[in-house]
Amino acid sequence: MPTVIGFEGSANKIGIGIVRDGVVLSNPRHTYITPPGQGFIQTDTARHHQKYVLEILRKALDEAKLTSKDIDCVCYTKGPGMGAPLVSVAVVARTVAQLWNVPIIGVNHCIGHIEMGRLVTGSDNPTVLYVSGGNTQVIAYSQKRYRIFGETIDIAIGNCLDRFARILMLSNDPSPGYNIEQMAKKGKKLIDLPYSVKGMDVSFSGILSYIEDCAHKMLKANECTPEDLCFSLQETLFAMLVEITERAMAHCGSDEVLIVGGVGCNERLQEMMAAMAEERGAKVFATDERYCIDNGAMIAQAGWEMFRTGNITPWEETWCTQRYRTDEVEVTWRD
Structure with a gap:
């Protein structure tokens, strides 16, 4: 069986x-x-990746107890993501592939999340809710593509949470979303926020503007606590996501939901999704922070699936793109 190494650096x-x-x-x-x-x-961010990439590469080989001779294919994140970080990691992946004389595969970041989620949870053909700092999509597989049933029409949910964490001056360690989640657990008052579902799509920018205004006015007037605002924001955003996911499940006749992406670690989101799924007689699958947060193994796993079906990237196409749609990729490895 082939051994594949994956490089991830999109954010x-x-x-x-x-x-x-x-x-x-x-x-x-x-x-x-x-x-x-x-x-x-x-x-x-690109400078950070350049500083640590060789150290992480050595660590990956050492932990796996392998050398470069054991690697059959190099995979890297082709997109979507932030331009400079993507390119800085792709340059290393291309160099390594040439030094080791092995094929290279450019992987769609979103599909990396989906394939890692399917592998780790054992879910068969789930409706996927993909929620991260840069992406918010409801996805289902059909006829050799991962089809997008609904998505954000402005900012991603992770971006919304991150920007609100900045307003409250919350720590970015380990992540802004995690710290909002911990504060939300102590919130008691549900503040009415705009609920913006448009068909199968969602919009988060208006909610962010509204809650920023609430933060300035209500906190000053002692009408609520920062914990109440975090609680209210989470409940509203997650309710919107559960609604569009349920609608996609109904359309597809699906009895499985898979939550992937960094925001997918959120226990409250998993809890709300589980309540919906239980009413439908469906199952919810989610991963922990090892795999839901961006990681190299997810790129390796999607690349492994591509490699075994002969889906290699020609050298002249090993560029990066900040905009790489989930449904652009032909899924050669699924029936």
């Missing part, structure tokens, strides 16, 4: 994972963390 995490026949042999990563109130800038 603020540099990760390298090694996979062989559905077994994750290693999966180290390093996160770029900025001070409270700040997001991560492309150029600074």
